């Protein structure tokens with residue numbers, strides 16, 4: 703069965719709510735899904751997943767340090783995540799607050815691992831990945847579910 707791992711960091715719960723919707727979407731796409739806080743995620747979790755979806759609050763237009771720490775530690779397994787499917791999502795305080803640069807910073811690290819990343823052609827929630835502003839609204843949660851489902855479907859095709 704296709705395994706999808708949803709990793710997130712969240713201090714005030716907004717990114718966590720998005721993570722739960724991403725997981726719901728991945729499950730509806732037929733994957734076996736695990737949701738983990740980034741602080742509890744190890745390299746074995748990454749290696750054991752066909753799809754990896756990472757959510758971070760927007761901090762100064764970038765991923766939170768806790769998420770960056772996971773990527774920094776993942777240099778140990780560089781080359782071993784090739785062709786896993788990746789996606790990213792974020793929660794920010796304002797529309798122009800750097801949400802897209804945050805998502806792109808996560809996707810960039812995934813590309814350096816030679817992962818295959820998915821976007822969103824329909825403009826529901828953001829081209830590069832789902833974006834929530836404050837408490838995620840229904841549209842943001844729908845984008846999260848769609849992204850989870852898209853990753854599950856693609857990971858299944860590639861498996």
Ligand SMILES: Cc1cc2nc3c(=O)[nH]c(=O)nc-3n(C[C@H](O)[C@H](O)[C@H](O)COP(=O)(O)O)c2cc1C
Nearest residue numbers: 712713714715716717759761762763794795796799
């Ligand atoms: C250290 C720090 C930096 C932040 N930087 C930004 C920012 O650059 N742009 C923005 O829109 N929001 C910024 N925020 C707000 C958070 O992204 C926002 O409150 C988000 O919803 C928090 O997600 P969480 O509830 O999952 O912790 C920042 C918050 C903190 C604590």
